[in-house]
Amino acid sequence: MDTNVTSGFDVTRLRQDFPILATQVRGKPLVFLDSGASAQKPRAVMEAMTRSMETAYANVHRGAYHLSEVATEAHEAARVAVQLFLGAAEPEEIIFTPNATGAFNLVAHSFGRGMLKPGQCVLVSEMEHHANLVPWQMLRDAGLGIGLRFVRVTEQGELDLEDLAAKLADGKVGLVSVTHMSNVLGTVTPAAQIARLAHEAGARVLFDGSQAAVHRSVDVRAIDADFYIFTGHKLYGPTGIGVLYGKRALLDAMPPFFGGGDMIETVTLEHSTFAAAPARFEAGTPAIIEAVGLHAAIDYVTGIGMEAIEGHERALVDHAMRVLTQVEGLSLLGAAQDRGGVFSFSLEGVHPHDLSTYLDRSGICVRAGRHCAEPLHARFGLDGSTRASFGLYTTREEIDFLATKLTDARRFFA
Amino acid sequence: MSAAAPFDELYDLYSKVLRDLARSPKHRGSLEHASASARGDNPMCGDRVDIAVKLDGGQITDAMFTGRGCEISQASAALLTELVRGKSPDEARAMGAAVARMAKSGLRDETTEDLTRLSILSVVHKFPSRAKCANLAWHALDAALSGVKETSSE
Numbered sequence: 001m002d003t004n005v006t007s008g009f010d011v012t013r014l015r016q017d018f019p020i021l022a023t024q025v026r027g028k029p030l031v032f033l034d035s036g037a038s039a040q041k042p043r044a045v046m047e048a049m050t051r052s053m054e055t056a057y058a059n060v061h062r063g064a065y066h067l068s069e070v071a072t073e074a075h076e077a078a079r080v081a082v083q084l085f086l087g088a089a090e091p092e093e094i095i096f097t098p099n100a101t102g103a104f105n106l107v108a109h110s111f112g113r114g115m116l117k118p119g120q121c122v123l124v125s126e127m128e129h130h131a132n133l134v135p136w137q138m139l140r141d142a143g144l145g146i147g148l149r150f151v152r153v154t155e156q157g158e159l160d161l162e163d164l165a166a167k168l169a170d171g172k173v174g175l176v177s178v179t180h181m182s183n184v185l186g187t188v189t190p191a192a193q194i195a196r197l198a199h200e201a202g203a204r205v206l207f208d209g210s211q212a213a214v215h216r217s218v219d220v221r222a223i224d225a226d227f228y229i230f231t232g233h234k235l236y237g238p239t240g241i242g243v244l245y246g247k248r249a250l251l252d253a254m255p256p257f258f259g260g261g262d263m264i265e266t267v268t269l270e271h272s273t274f275a276a277a278p279a280r281f282e283a284g285t286p287a288i289i290e291a292v293g294l295h296a297a298i299d300y301v302t303g304i305g306m307e308a309i310e311g312h313e314r315a316l317v318d319h320a321m322r323v324l325t326q327v328e329g330l331s332l333l334g335a336a337q338d339r340g341g342v343f344s345f346s347l348e349g350v351h352p353h354d355l356s357t358y359l360d361r362s363g364i365c366v367r368a369g370r371h372c373a374e375p376l377h378a379r380f381g382l383d384g385s386t387r388a389s390f391g392l393y394t395t396r397e398e399i400d401f402l403a404t405k406l407t408d409a410r411r412f413f414a
Numbered sequence: 415m416s417a418a419a420p421f422d423e424l425y426d427l428y429s430k431v432l433r434d435l436a437r438s439p440k441h442r443g444s445l446e447h448a449s450a451s452a453r454g455d456n457p458m459c460g461d462r463v464d465i466a467v468k469l470d471g472g473q474i475t476d477a478m479f480t481g482r483g484c485e486i487s488q489a490s491a492a493l494l495t496e497l498v499r500g501k502s503p504d505e506a507r508a509m510g511a512a513v514a515r516m517a518k519s520g521l522r523d524e525t526t527e528d529l530t531r532l533s534i535l536s537v538v539h540k541f542p543s544r545a546k547c548a549n550l551a552w553h554a555l556d557a558a559l560s561g562v563k564e565t566s567s568e
Contacts (some may be wrong), residue, residue, distance in 0.1 A: 353459045353484040354428070357541055361424050368461040383460035383482060412428070413485075 006179045009312045014304065015393045017042040028363030031398045036038045036211060036342050036389025037367055038181055041297075048296035049238065049289050053218045059260055061279075075288060078295035079278070085298045086228060086245050087219035093251065093277045096245040096286055100231040101131040102330055103244035104177075105298065106257045106281060107206060108135035108263070109229055111175070114255040118145030120174035121151040123167055125151040125159055127182045128320070132208045136177065153379060162193065168201035169175055176205045180212035180228075184230050184373045184387065185334030186317070187341035188212065190224040199224065204250070208236055214391075215340040217306035217315055232290060236391075237297030241290035242283070251277035257284040306337045309392045313341045319396050320388075323403045327411050333385055341390030344371065347406060352386040358409045364402055400402025421449040425474040426537045427544075430484060441495035445478035453564045454481075454554030456546055461487040463495065465554040474498045474506055477555075484547050490535055491551035497528050503559045510552030 015021050017053060023030050032040060042240035058067040060075045074254065075092065078386040083091045099102040103170040112122070112135075122136045126140040149167050152160040167173065176198040181188045191207055198205040206227035209218055220228045226251075246254075256263055256274050265273040274280050282347045301309060314376035319344055322332055329348030347355055356368035370377045377384060388402060444466065445451070453468035460482030468476035477495040481488065490513065498506040512523055513535055520539025524530040535548045549567040557565040 031505075351484040353461070353544070353547065356425060356426070357544060370457070374457070379462070383462070412424070413433075 017335040025363040031364040034365045035391035045296045049293040078291040083293045086376045097242040099242040103229040110254045112139045116174040121147030123149045123173045126153040173375045175201040180207040186339035187336035188338040195224040232294040235279040238290045238293035241287040344387040345386040432489045435489035435492040435526040450558040452558035463551045487545035494551045
């Protein structure tokens with residue numbers, strides 16, 4: 001039996017959709033285990049972007065001519081695709097941003113400065129990506145009297161829900177902003193439960209779905225998220241486009257962040273009135289071609305089926321757990337019950353950077369360092385770690401090959 | 415282990431000399447009554463090197479390092495503490511510049527015995543993302559000599 005076909009999910013066939021997977025690194029087949037940093041692109045995404053430039057390109061929301069209307073339609077169709085992908089109620093709840101970081105900064109400036117009150121605070125966890133930490137530190141330090149609190153992460157690498165409840169207890173938290181899936185530990189957080197706790201304490205809740213949206217089916221209304229953020233390039237789409245979902249009523253109440261064209265209603269020399277969401281938050285010419293690419297990426301993954309992708313990745317995670325724990329000297333970070341295809345580890349006697357260089361010579365791409373999550377490494381007493389992260393194209397053979405090379409590396413550096 | 419072509423470069427990089435240097439306890443530790451010291455941090459990868467020197471009569475009379483990180487950053491620091499002794503700050507800085515040059519070009523500079531020893535670091539040329547590892551200790555030394563407390567080579 002072919003081990004790479006799980007219930008209709010044929011990874012060998014799907015890999016053919018990704019031209020780069022057929023390339024070699026110094027004469028070795030590419031083993032790309034860094035999809036958590038940025039995923040490779042299927043041909044469908046590249047072709048959609050090229051087609052857009054060849055046949056349907058003009059600036060959007062501006063020209064009263066056919067080509068601009070076609071481009072605008074494609075742009076708004078991408079918004080609808082994102083809406084359906086996230087289970088949002090309306091396309092107006094979808095705001096395009098440059099990336100996830102751009103989305104966090106938008107919320108920190110617009111909601112944070114505009115709607116949080118002095119004395120209130122933002123609550124993040126110890127396992128956040130810097131994108132979901134630094135904007136809040138800057139908000140705290142802006143002299144507006146807005147604080148910043150942290151939810152503990154357990155030894156297993158799970159969000160400490162008791163601590164979350166305790167930190168919410170005094171009712172001063174205005175926003176809970178936590179990851180839906182850790183980019184270091186792979187931990188999937190119980191989003192619906194977190195949202196319920198936050199709402200009971202009168203707080204809004206934002207989820208960083210940069211990893212989760214790639215690996216799981218997301219329904220923002222089912223989990224009752226107030227905000228949800230993800231980025232295109234990790235979802236097999238292009239760089240340069242990210243997404244902020246926000247509940248309509250919230251977005252309507254939020255002040256703009258960037259000012260400029262496209263986000264206004266009327267402008268005089270002295271004053272402007274602002275357009276409604278999403279335009280209010282999309283000043284300037286947007287990522288037109290990238291939105292088309294993101295649309296194609298969403299069509300690509302939903303065509304396979306998020307459940308099928310999740311099933312494949314769950315099988316990979318189980319396999320990786322079995323294989324990696326057999327590698328002598330390897331310690332995994334985190335042991336969450338619910339986890340996705342992200343494994344960070346340390347290998348006794350081998351520095352992550354040296355390990356990454358060693359693996360690279362076998363064609364294996366992994367991330368070494370702190371993965372933009374320095375506080376989490378400090379939490380586990382580590383300077384850094386090595387991370388293997390999976391995509392829908394990852395195979396069991398690649399994980400086996402990684403395990404073999406880890407054992408070799410340990411011998412090499414002994 | 416077989417030495418297929420891509421692995422030859424690995425053996426070049428992680429030569430016995432370099433790996434022994436990285437593990438050597440010589441000059442690793444704190445320096446009492448240091449005249450100058452600075453920390454070099456590469457925050458992305460977590461490499462850290464603290465360099466402390468003693469200056470007397472315009473010469474570096476003693477140098478020690480502490481730190482943790484990859485083999486390249488630690489070996490470079492070990493070489494530094496060995497080779498800058500008896501040198502003026504300018505001479506020591508020139509050695510740092512030579513390391514940066516060799517890391518970038520891959521060309522060994524064997525014009526002096528000291529530079530010949532430093533030439534071991536020229537191999538990082540084949541591993542562009544690792545040049546900052548080789549440079550870290552030297553950036554820290556430069557910072558220490560300039561009276562700066564922290565630096566990085568990222």
